[in-house]
Amino acid sequence: MPSALVLLADGTEEMEFTITYDTLVRAGVKTLSAYVPTISFGTRTVSPPVAKGSRGINIMPDSYLEASVCGPDQHDLLVIPGGAIGAATISTNPVVQQLIRDYIKSGKYVGMICAGSLAAKMSDLPRQSLTSHPSVRAELEPEFEYSEEPVVVSGNLVTSRGPGTAFPFALTLVELLCGKEKREEVATPMIFPTGTPW
């Protein structure tokens, strides 16, 4: 059974987090959320029991950012959701930056959506095709081949644009981990309106 780690912080866009996590679970992917702390005193970080999303929904993480449960030896996919403040916290965290490089190096997938794509820059990923929310385009454009596609797959890096592309982003991750048939099996009972382009 494939396994995924979805990061979560105060200010994470809760639709992007929830759509990705829920869709992966529907596909049978063992999915774990890990809280990335906002506040630290020296080596001690303060982890509240819940993360407050960008629009105020309080979500309790399954776990915390600990090497023993977060590494590429544990999961096949690492996901960085958006939300300006959440993505800033996640993408500037050195443990996360190292995790991203380790996942890519181990041949595992890394998904980034919305402002979460800033993590590609912050973790020094090489120049490649990528997309993001338009609000952070200017920060990414000099260092990547910027695309306006809803979902961009570049080797093991999968990027996307915002809450409105979260379903095709999550379904693309399902397809990469579990195959095209599973993607169809998961999408059908969600009842997308006729004409939905994914």
Next chain:
Amino acid sequence: MPSALVLLADGTEEMEFTITYDTLVRAGVKTLSAYVPTISFGTRTVSPPVAKGSRGINIMPDSYLEASVCGPDQHDLLVIPGGAIGAATISTNPVVQQLIRDYIKSGKYVGMICAGSLAAKMSDLPRQSLTSHPSVRAELEPEFEYSEEPVVVSGNLVTSRGPGTAFPFALTLVELLCGKEKREEVATPMIFPTGTPW
């Protein structure tokens, strides 16, 4: 500022809950979630600190199902999300059933999505046009004019089908509460792919 109450229970479909709540907040709607309890001992209900969604995401409610914060004197909209087990808990709760009738009688909106539409039957709403997740169609078809439209607006009752219709459902609620311009203002930065039919 319009105000909305979104119900939440163990087994609520977390995408439907989160997309609706988040989209309403983006529109400037004052939004409150209230936990509908699963377990009661006589008159005493046991309310855990978080609701476990249908795919395992733990969400902390803003409030509980108390008359002082849940009535149609407090809010312009009541939302019943889906998720088979969550919708069963919510739609069979007599306090919720009375709230639904009170909201409709007061000229306030009631939104139901997915299996949440069962609440229309359980609260004895009159025969009218309605939709739901296909999995509960057979239970609703004898008593309502069943539609397969992604979103059905029938007077003050707004119904929808599943996670795949949660965005047009939420945006329709925004339009009813805040107008067409606000709907556009909220939808644009979500970056729906070109060709998305809402």
